[in-house]
Amino acid sequence: MVKIPDKMKAYCPNCKKHVLMTVKQEKTTRRGGGLGKAARQAKRRRRGYGNQGRYSKKPVTQTKMASKTSRKIDLRLECPECKKKWAMNRPRAKRVEFVKIM
């Protein structure tokens, strides 16, 4: 559990000044069946015969993919004036808790 303040002062490139933004957690969307570009390329390359090593036909061991128990959470800062959302640094955590400040 990671505690994150629900409001944060940050620079808004649209308003060109620092404003007190509200922190929001964006719901993760899975594009391309949950595989990234590199993963899709590797999947394509694994077809055929005689490949070993990097482009091996053998499936990538699950242990390598499942070794991480937490995921990076997508946090956005919303500007109260122009309602635009800006990306924030993404901490690795299972769950997040918003802590009220002041």
Ligand SMILES: [Zn+2]
């Ligand atoms: Zn703004």
